[in-house]
Amino acid sequence: xxxxxxxxxxxxxxxxxxRRIAHLDMDAFYASVxxxxxxxxxxxxxxxxxxxxxxxxxxxxxxAGLPLAEIPVAEFPRLKDYAxxxxxxxxxxxxxxxxxxxxxGLMKAARLCPQAILLPVDFEEYRKYSxxxxxxxxxxxxxxxxxxxxxxxxxxTEVPGGQRDAGRSLARLIxxxxxxxxxxxxxxxxxxxxxxxxMASEFNKPKGISVVLAEDLQALIWPLxxxxxxxxxxxxxxxxxxxxxxxxxxLATRDPxxxxxxxxxxxxxxxxxAAWGRDNRPVVTESEPVSISRETTFxxxxxxxxxxxxxxxxxxxxxxxxxxxxxxxxxxxxxIGIKLRYDxxxxxxxxxxxxxxxADVRTIRRAAGQCLQRADLxxxxxxxxxxxxxxxxxDGSTPDTSRKEIPRHDPTALLFPDx
DNA sequence: TCTGGGGTCCTTTTCCTT
DNA sequence: TCTGAAGGAAAAGGACCC
Numbered sequence: 001x002x003x004x005x006x007x008x009x010x011x012x013x014x015x016x017x018x019r020r021i022a023h024l025d026m027d028a029f030y031a032s033v034x035x036x037x038x039x040x041x042x043x044x045x046x047x048x049x050x051x052x053x054x055x056x057x058x059x060x061x062x063x064a065g066l067p068l069a070e071i072p073v074a075e076f077p078r079l080k081d082y083a084x085x086x087x088x089x090x091x092x093x094x095x096x097x098x099x100x101x102x103x104x105g106l107m108k109a110a111r112l113c114p115q116a117i118l119l120p121v122d123f124e125e126y127r128k129y130s131x132x133x134x135x136x137x138x139x140x141x142x143x144x145x146x147x148x149x150x151x152x153x154x155x156x157t158e159v160p161g162g163q164r165d166a167g168r169s170l171a172r173l174i175x176x177x178x179x180x181x182x183x184x185x186x187x188x189x190x191x192x193x194x195x196x197x198x199m200a201s202e203f204n205k206p207k208g209i210s211v212v213l214a215e216d217l218q219a220l221i222w223p224l225x226x227x228x229x230x231x232x233x234x235x236x237x238x239x240x241x242x243x244x245x246x247x248x249x250x251l252a253t254r255d256p257x258x259x260x261x262x263x264x265x266x267x268x269x270x271x272x273x274a275a276w277g278r279d280n281r282p283v284v285t286e287s288e289p290v291s292i293s294r295e296t297t298f299x300x301x302x303x304x305x306x307x308x309x310x311x312x313x314x315x316x317x318x319x320x321x322x323x324x325x326x327x328x329x330x331x332x333x334x335x336i337g338i339k340l341r342y343d344x345x346x347x348x349x350x351x352x353x354x355x356x357x358x359a360d361v362r363t364i365r366r367a368a369g370q371c372l373q374r375a376d377l378x379x380x381x382x383x384x385x386x387x388x389x390x391x392x393x394x395d396g397s398t399p400d401t402s403r404k405e406i407p408r409h410d411p412t413a414l415l416f417p418d419x
Numbered sequence: 420t421c422t423g424g425g426g427t428c429c430t431t432t433t434c435c436t437t
Numbered sequence: 438t439c440t441g442a443a444g445g446a447a448a449a450g451g452a453c454c455c
Contacts, residue, residue: 049423085423087421087422087423104421105421108421148454148455233452233453234452264429289426292426347451349448350448350449383423
């Protein structure tokens, strides 16, 4: 039963709608996509990662013709049989119980859980699902910011129904639509800005919907550790701890001038704003890449002189891949650079800016080769990378920044057919 | 015992020009 | 010719994120 508008003067036609920003995070994205393909692995410890690629997966060739869902569990490769470099990209909950998790070396993981099934990373497949769930979202709420393969921000503010139940209704609709279209679940946080929405989306995983209002700052945000702020990493966390600051609430009580002194003008001021839940960044629907790069870690450490031929072939291959990426995406770049990682894990970069932007393999290879000559090549190398920056559109065009059309009908009405 | 691959953004250093 | 300040661009490194 709706109250007449005349007794609700604050909701007049002239008052701006409350800013409602959603952060959507797919639940265990890579693992969930793999389980759609291999449902027989449900509940088993599965680890995704390693250097192997899908196309040389012996498992698939051996079972060519057999539906993937019918490949016997016993046939899947195990962590204990893996030899070589690499890290875990993600692990299922069943695998995490053994103490293995993202970013752990595979050799260490094999000791903790030798029987875990090891699947290679299949970015092509994840990107396919990524495009699908994002298409579902923009059908409903067009102002969406891409934040990588499994995450987006969505501006609910102007979407009809976006204000209903503080955004919960629209969040529920999006969740259901994504599940219906892909079989995948996600978590959504709705808040007055991106900073708080990102934190809110983690409150209720998986399949969660959380709303954080401006007045919830003290109760819901301040008790959290500073590390929960998107932008506070391990280094900043350590530095904060060293100052006796553990929670966001403790951070909020510190004098901004003091924070600036300790953390620098930009980062110190930002930390203070973040602790008070303030963030006015818009949801950005279009963006241009700044650089395109390719890098690879070798099977074994290589020496510039003793492994010259092998290194040269890898180097050329990297340049070719970067050039192909540039062409495929329609960009040229002026700044050519290389990245080296030595056997002691130290990394260095060298770069050089050309007169003319290019996407030509030979030009890239020549400039990158000159960069290489400026680096110390007496140590053994574990990684080599090639990068092209200062990008411009190859055809000289400027990006389309036209505003997204907001639908006029209320999509949440689907959830409330009687409303 | 190890520690991937793509990115962005910021700070500091270096180099060049005036 | 040397010295120094100032400012900008390019180069290098590092933190952070997914």
